[in-house]
Amino acid sequence: DAGVIQSPRHEVTEMGQEVTLRCKPISGHDYLFWYRQTMMRGLELLIYFNNNVPIDDSGMPEDRFSAKMPNASFSTLKIQPSEPRDSAVYFCASSFYRASTDTQYFGPGTRLTVL
Amino acid sequence: AQTVTQSQPEMSVQEAETVTLSCTYDTSENNYYLFWYKQPPSRQMILVIRQEAYKQQNATENRFSVNFQKAAKSFSLKISDSQLGDTAMYFCAFIIQGAQKLVFGQGTRLTINP
Numbered sequence: 001d002a003g004v005i006q007s008p009r010h011e012v013t014e015m016g017q018e019v020t021l022r023c024k025p026i027s028g029h030d031y032l033f034w035y036r037q038t039m040m041r042g043l044e045l046l047i048y049f050n051n052n053v054p055i056d057d058s059g060m061p062e063d064r065f066s067a068k069m070p071n072a073s074f075s076t077l078k079i080q081p082s083e084p085r086d087s088a089v090y091f092c093a094s095s096f097y098r099a100s101t102d103t104q105y106f107g108p109g110t111r112l113t114v115l
Numbered sequence: 116a117q118t119v120t121q122s123q124p125e126m127s128v129q130e131a132e133t134v135t136l137s138c139t140y141d142t143s144e145n146n147y148y149l150f151w152y153k154q155p156p157s158r159q160m161i162l163v164i165r166q167e168a169y170k171q172q173n174a175t176e177n178r179f180s181v182n183f184q185k186a187a188k189s190f191s192l193k194i195s196d197s198q199l200g201d202t203a204m205y206f207c208a209f210i211i212q213g214a215q216k217l218v219f220g221q222g223t224r225l226t227i228n229p
Contacts, residue, residue: 031215043206043219055215089158095215102148102210104217106160 002026004107006092012113018080021110023092024073033104034067034077035091043091049075050097082114117142119207119220127226128197135182136192136223138207146212149183149190154222155203163205166190194225202227 005024013019025032033048047057052069060067064083069075079086089111093104119140128134140149151163166174166183173181178198182191190209194201207220 033215033217042221043217045216048215050215091160093160102212102215103150103162103165104210105162106152108157108159111158 004092004094004105006090006107006110008110009108010111010113012115013082014115015083016081017114018078019082019086019112019114021077021090021092021112023075023077023107025075025092025094026096026105027073029094029096029105030072031095031097031104032069032075033093033095034075035093035106037089037091037109038087046077079112082112084114087112087114117209117211117218119209119218121205121207121220121223123223124221125224125226127228129228130197130199132197133193133195134197134225136194136205136207136225138190138192138220140188140190140207140209140218140220142188142209142211144211148210148212149181150208150210150217151179151181151190151192152206152208152219153201153203154206155200160206164192197227199227199229201225 007022034046037043046059047067049069067077089109091109093106095104147168149166153161153163164176178195180193204222206222208217
């Protein structure tokens with residue numbers, strides 16, 4: 001089975017532009033997570049979904065960030081407008097609750113650079 | 116608050132040696148899972164090994180094994196016969212059963228030298 005798929009792998013944009021990151025979780029997984037990784041703050045959980053419903057978005061840094069999961073196989077993380085401090089690696093992860101191990105499997109990440 | 120501490124920011128060993136990465140955590144919960152993730156230069160987060168807190172037996176995956184000491188809240192990773200491909204950042208993490216929030220340590224940068 002394919003792992004978690006993220007696109008794009010790299011994104012370079014200018015301050016003020018809208019950025020959309022995409023994620024396809026592992027088929028059958030019912031939880032989806034968005035993380036951000038920076039040198040200063042390490043790995044931070046931004047938001048997670050269960051069965052396409054956002055459960056906890058307390059990690060979303062500002063109103064400029066939004067996430068959606070329109071169906072079980074697709075999620076987006078949008079930043080509008082983007083700022084240089086948003087530069088980071090963004091990971092998507094998924095898990096299957098009934099596996100009872102709470103193991104999260106990560107995608108390859110999107111490296112975002114905001115100039 | 117749940118926390119994970121990795122006290123070794125960097126480690127370096129020769130190929131074929133055995134290396135142990137340290138991890139301690141803090142939680143008042145009794146049911147949880149512990150993980151080690153590897154992040155090579157490609158930045159992919161790869162699950163190395165996991166341990167259920169209710170199991171006394173230490174988990175093993177090929178050259179990777181853990182020393183889980185529940186009372187001491189310690190969860191170290193041992194890599195035997197280290198290989199160049201083991202060079203990576205290693206993150207210790209835990210999750211309270213059913214809570215869905217992984218708590219990560221700051222990572223240990225491991226370099227395997229030829």
